[in-house]
Amino acid sequence: MPEPRPSAAPRRPPGRLPVAAERRSLFDRLVEFISPGPDSKDELIESLAEAEHRELIGPESRAMLEGVLRMADLTAGDAMVAAPRMDLLDIDAPYDELLATVIDTGHSRFPVFEDRRDNVIGILMAKDLLKLQRAPELNLRTLLRPAVFVPESKGLNELLRDFRSNRNHLAIVIDEFGNTAGLITIEDVLEEIVGEIEDEFDDREPDEAGIVSLADGSLRVAGDASIEAVNQAFGVELPEDEFDTIGGFIAHQLGHVPRRGETAELAGLRFSVMLTRGGAVRWFRVARLPAGADA
Structure with missing residues (x-):
């Protein structure tokens, strides 16, 4: 006598989700109804504060996440060093004067100008200045690297992406008329996310x-x-x-x-x-x- 065939599992009506999926979906909808997700950036920041309060994330993580969110609204003009406060080198200055400026300010990169401060012709690495000491016959112009110019309105998100892809660490910020408005470094951008970065003065x-x-x-x-x-x-x-x-x-x-x-x-x-x-x-x-x- 042939063995009885097992009965087939009941078929789901077309378009119907499994019971477990239905339950999960219902639960998700219930949670969303009781505690809806943030609808704005300010609400998201409040959610991060609540997550820190509940010890789901640490204070450092919260600060960095908030920095990422706030940076989306910032431009190069918001984080730059304004032109009057820029430390620049004069292409025609004697070596001793250049060296004194480098030592006094402690930067690793300097915009170099010719004739007037607004006319930036390149960027000098502080370490490259040592080449002039070993070979005074060198022309300072040969040590300059191309200057990168960005508008004041350039977003920090985009600027950081450019810094990383082009391996530049400094850009000259120009205003709508093409005049030098200031300068901004990759450190300035990163500090908007992670906070203060200790530099060579902080050893x-x-x-x-x-x-x-x-x-x-x-x-x-x-x-x-x-x-x-x-x-x-x-x-x-x-x-x-x-x-x-x-x-x-x-x-x-x-x-x-x-x-x-x-x-x-x-x-x-x-x-x-x-x-x-x-x-x-x-x-x-x-x-x-x-x-x-x-x-």
């Missing part, structure tokens, strides 16, 4: 007062260093009764929060802004003014 830890000596004899002073600490370090008498930090005092004197590269001269000292972060000065480079200079 030593500051003391408890936020002050550390630099190789050229000047001092690096934290923006939140107390005015009392600055007075003791330099033997000056800046007022200590109205402001707690040197950054707050200098911002008051200038009438605005200083930007990177900006300087202020007070009590025989020159305060140069090395780094800003979050609307405040992170580091000043402080040096004494030459004898007879007006403070």
